Amino acid sequence: MYGRYGADQLYIALAVIFIILQLFQLFAQNPLINIASLALIVWMFYRVFSKNITARQAENQRYLRLSKKVKTKTHLWFRKVKEIRTHRYRQCPECHTTLRLPRKRGSHTVRCPQCEHAFEVKITL
Ligand SMILES: [Zn+2]
Structure with a gap:
């Protein structure tokens, strides 16, 4: 494995993903899933035995950036659901920061802590 x-x-x-595809294949018996699984295995072995380390590291960094975005959005979604009775989440129109606001019905002026931009927020439910 040197190099x-x-x-x-x-x-x-x-x-x-390969394991999930194989578990799904137990019930589906679809030849396309077999082809996809085979392609995954070939790609995995190609990456493991590749000597072009910088290209593989760049692929991994792209994957890590994408997975971080997905994790952040998923975490925010779960938090919104968990706090649905007490808080509302709104985005600042200037810097797109997500603000966590107390659930007070009506129209309010909110100042973004990141960019100090003041904007109107309506909370109906
Ligand atoms: Zn802002």
Whole structure:
């Protein structure tokens, strides 16, 4: 394995996708899933045994950036659901920061703590 790239976070994610596809294949028996699984395995082995380490690291960094975005959005969505009785979330029109506001019905003027922009917010429910 000397000089080869090896396993990383993208490799683990691909392995998890492969396992999920194989579990799904137990019930579906679809030849397209077999082809997709085979392509995943080939890609995983290509990445592990690749000597172009900088290209593989760049792929992994892109994967990490994308997964961080997905995790952040998912976390925010769960938080919105959890706090639906007490808070509302609104985005600042200037800097697009998400603001957590107390649930007070009516129209309010809100000042963004990031950019100091004041804007009108309506909370109906
Ligand atoms: Zn702002």
